[in-house]
């Protein structure tokens with residue numbers, strides 16, 4: 245049997261912590277039990293150390309973007325020419341639903357909702373640094389050489405990628421496949437949920453383009469948001485599900 249690595253044990257621990265919504269105190273306790281059973285020379289360190297590594301990694305790889313609590317807009321200044329009219333970073337209220345960007349929680353003004361963006365540069369660095377993969381990443385291949393049933397052999401790929409003049413202006417341009425679906429954060433599905441946006445390069449060969457190991461999480465958006473009680477002014481978390489039920493009740 246293959247032996248399990250310390251890194252795999254730590255990942256399994258983080259998975260357990262996230263899926264069971266373990267408190268920090270409970271996690272630190274289980275972490276110290278893990279340290280006690282690890283063979284000499286393979287200690288995972290303290291939980292505080294592991295948490296610090298995660299925080300450093302997040303500082304470097306995550307961009308937090310405030311969004312309208314009803315998901316109308318992102319408070320962000322879009323860079324590309326096509327979206328140049330969308331300059332929302334400095335607004336205090338949503339131009340679509342007029343709701344305030346902020347709520348007051350425990351005396352502090354905070355964003356009612358945020359989304360997390362994980363820039364894809366590292367993903368492309370990872371793909372383009374692999375000598376065996378690089379030859380596949382060029383978009384000048386003939387679809388007839390791709391096996392039947394593969395993305396690269398499909399009609400959609402031929403039309404959207406191979407015949408696309410913008411794609412053809414540089415052989416390094418990448419076609420990507422984006423997908424999203426709602427998922428609960430924890431094992432208890434009544435708890436909070438969100439929408440991960442997953443991205444894969446459509447240029448990858450069969451067996452890799454649909455592999456989880458070659459998928460990048462591009463963004464994550466929670467389903468819920470903070471809202472203020474109109475009478476007390478106290479902020480509370482509203483689940484989108486409850487919101488829809490409430491709207492449904494109003495419209496009936």
Ligand SMILES: [Zn+2]
Nearest residue numbers: 312316338341
């Ligand atoms: Zn809005």
